[in-house]
Amino acid sequence: MTDVAKRAGVSATTVSRVINHYGYLSQKTIDKVHKAMEELNYQPNSMARSLQGKDTQLIGLIFPTVSHPFFGELASKMETKLFEKGYKTILCDSANNKEKERDYLKMLAANKVDGIIAGAHNLGIPEYENVGLPIISFDRHLAEGIPIVSSDSYQGGRLATEQLYQRGGRKIAILTGTNESDSPTNKRLEGYLSVLKEHQLEPMVYHFPLEHSPFLKATEIRQILSKEDIDSIFCTDDLTAILVLNKAQELGINIPGDLKVIGYDGTEFIQNYFPQLSTILQPIDQFVDLLIDLLMKRINNADVELDSLYQLPVRFMQGQTS
């Protein structure tokens, strides 16, 4: 900063005034200082700034893994929008690893990020109770007072199941992740169950622990497809639906004739590269907007009253698999 001041022929205080827009300043001085900053390729040291209590302009993003297209897309869009607002993104792949998530939480606190958006899948992390940072959660209950943004999973579950029923499905199975009772995602299962009950059909629920490899999942799916008497499957995520399609093809099962499949996610990726898949679309762009808006509110005023749950509507997307 001293160098900039010298080069611009002003005092360090004036440079600071220019950077932080306060006090009286002539346009001439402002220009001089900006010119000097450019010439010296000067960037204020953000460590020093935030030591003074300035915001770090850093946001922590905690997701299971960006190698999953859904979270990759979510993270990418979050990052893009945050960048437009002048924030940088610290990426944390919790990788279904509770310890890692806890460590990250500590690190983020130490790095004094301005806020956190967390959408990981680990349960029972008490640190969330008192991080003392603005947090918004995606699709998961973290702690009292942390708002949750999710899609209307119950309706989504109902929607998918009803579609399968309407198309003639009577032996409708569901493939879903591990049972996590307090997760909004689990509502997809509840939606499924409610529809089956209305039609007095027998539920067929298959749980796949998240940590299972796709290969293992595929093997189990193959078993199910070849042994069980099923005419429709609701997969609570699109990738699992793809595994079902692959295995069905291997087994010579006709889709949608012998088996109807509906997925759930709504990524652009699937729409671009798997347009044939019938699926439940979540409003990813709206997730991003809402998550960031809520976080900004919390950042600007730690005490704003926010709802504890924001549920966005989902849509059914007719493909050729149902």
Added chain:
Amino acid sequence: MTDVAKRAGVSATTVSRVINHYGYLSQKTIDKVHKAMEELNYQPNSMARSLQGKDTQLIGLIFPTVSHPFFGELASKMETKLFEKGYKTILCDSANNKEKERDYLKMLAANKVDGIIAGAHNLGIPEYENVGLPIISFDRHLAEGIPIVSSDSYQGGRLATEQLYQRGGRKIAILTGTNESDSPTNKRLEGYLSVLKEHQLEPMVYHFPLEHSPFLKATEIRQILSKEDIDSIFCTDDLTAILVLNKAQELGINIPGDLKVIGYDGTEFIQNYFPQLSTILQPIDQFVDLLIDLLMKRINNADVELDSLYQLPVRFMQGQTS
């Protein structure tokens, strides 16, 4: 820190000595201090630490977008490995936006990251010439003195093309990104051309600008497939190969009977969810290890001599599309 010192009944100096492991310390004191730190949930303020010249333990990751499975996987693995080494990852989706990439470069410098790994697709960013930070590049020439890690794209191009030839392909087309002469990726095209020349076949080169949407690409592919006389296609990335498969199916083209397709990337994602695709596998895990190892070398010693190009071998993966 003062609180910790008080609670442990020692001086602030001693706490600092414990944290930074220097000077004489009794085990008793070390334990006391650690206990106090835990009890108070104390994390040293990393801003203050790095003001003192300590490393920030932050690494910037610049990729086109993590919504693409290849970069999502790469980013995820990088993040995981960096975390194990005690680093946090700042994610930068350059989004094929040159301005954004330049801005990010500035921000990273201001945030005093310890190093950068850049694998974006923008050309002509002079800032790379003098960031004054350890940088390693993935698959792209950034500036003099910045080592590049990539796969052996020329061999990959040859490999794919030769496979198509061996399987009987004589009208072999290539679908590739925009012509970027200084990119290692472009070597895939050169490998293709060299094989065609050896067999005295006519090259058929189709360029798809990166910024084109998958939908637009798909439309163009459909045109090509329906109008041109082609029996084999080498796609320089797997997602484009998937579009070809989709459009071929729509048009009733038999794969691999009427048309053979080979992709290029090597993500676990494709192997898990598109196992039928024949493709060229890049060693992503080795990319990650090498990129990080090289970066660590540069961080620990800014002047180490590094090669300007590290080329890792690729493998052909036989699927059912060729």
Added chain:
DNA sequence: AAATATATGATAAACGATTGACATATTGGT
């Protein structure tokens, strides 16, 4: 018992900014 090694404390400067207090100079309006 003296010499040395080990353990801790007190103090202060430094990292690179921000900001308030105060002083001084210039400008503009009347």
Added chain:
DNA sequence: ACCAATATGTCAATCGTTTATCATATATTT
């Protein structure tokens, strides 16, 4: 020509650590 508004400078404290220096106290050797 005078007052207020505007423009800039000097100085010093502060943010939360790190680290060097000096001092002192206890423990271990010889």
